[in-house]
Amino acid sequence: MLEYRRRLPHFQPDHARIFLTWRLFGTLAARHEQGDCPTPGHAFAAADRALHTCPGPRWLSDPSIAVLVAESIRSGASQRHWYELDAWVVMPNHVHLLILPRVPVPTITRWLKSWTARQANEMLGQAGRPFWQDESYNHWARDRPERERIARYIEQNPVSAGLAASPEEWAWSSAGGQAAPPAPPSEQQPR
Numbered sequence: 001m002l003e004y005r006r007r008l009p010h011f012q013p014d015h016a017r018i019f020l021t022w023r024l025f026g027t028l029a030a031r032h033e034q035g036d037c038p039t040p041g042h043a044f045a046a047a048d049r050a051l052h053t054c055p056g057p058r059w060l061s062d063p064s065i066a067v068l069v070a071e072s073i074r075s076g077a078s079q080r081h082w083y084e085l086d087a088w089v090v091m092p093n094h095v096h097l098l099i100l101p102r103v104p105v106p107t108i109t110r111w112l113k114s115w116t117a118r119q120a121n122e123m124l125g126q127a128g129r130p131f132w133q134d135e136s137y138n139h140w141a142r143d144r145p146e147r148e149r150i151a152r153y154i155e156q157n158p159v160s161a162g163l164a165a166s167p168e169e170w171a172w173s174s175a176g177g178q179a180a181p182p183a184p185p186s187e188q189q190p191r
Contacts, residue, residue, distance in 0.1 A: 017086060017141040018105055019150045022113065023094035025130035027056035058092040059131070065120045066090055066172055072116050073097060082108055087151035089158065089173035096154040098147065109136050 060066050069090050077085035083099035101108060117131035141147040155167040155175035167175035 015100070017098055017100050017147050017150075019139045019141060019154075020097045020099065020105070020109065020136055021094060021138075022109065022136035023133050024057050024059060025133050027093045027133070056093060059120060059124065060090055060095075061092045062123070064123055065116075068119050068123075069095060069116050070172055072112055076108060076112060080111075082111075085174070086147065087154040087174045089154050089170070089175075091157060091161065091163075091172075096157060098141070098150050098154055105138060 060069060070088075073088050073090075073095070074085065076082050077099075082103045083101045086098040086100065088097045089095070099108070113132045113136075118127075121127050121129055121131050139150075141150055151174075155170075155173055158164040158170035158173065159167060164170040164176075167173065170176040
């Protein structure tokens with residue numbers, strides 16, 4: 001089992017699916033008291049919901065940047081063969097993945113985040129500035145039911161945020177198919 005630490009401990013058991021989340025730099029969700037949530041999973045879900053309305057950049061709403069991130073996620077599986085991709089979603093200010101890694105998770109996140117940050121910053125005319133938050137969240141799925149629950153959570157994320165009526169309507173996810181314009185909207189859309 002690979003273990004590494006930045007500000008948070010990270011564990012990567014061999015042959016386990018990993019749920020990864022990272023967000024844009026400057027999108028700090030409102031803090032929730034740990035006592036408000038009965039489990040760490042509930043605390044994560046509450047923090048993730050807060051991302052849907054938190055202030056900060058929404059660079060992933062830009063069609064060219066959303067395409068860049070979505071294509072990079074898919075190429076990590078199809079071209080680099082660094083992981084099997086189970087589920088993914090690109091939201092206006094964060095990303096979720098469920099993967100079976102074939103290389104260490106730090107290698108995957110370093111490549112995805114650094115490659116997309118350089119390209120996106122160039123598109124935005126802000127080369128050298130932070131794009132992604134340094135730390136990412138990861139959780140290993142311990143069994144098939146948990147893996148299926150996480151995949152549903154990921155694909156349901158745009159619906160929970162009020163950005164789509166169903167997971168299949170969100171083009172920027174494994175449920176919605178291909179990443180092609182229109183990009184994720186930056187604000188909640190009326191239904």
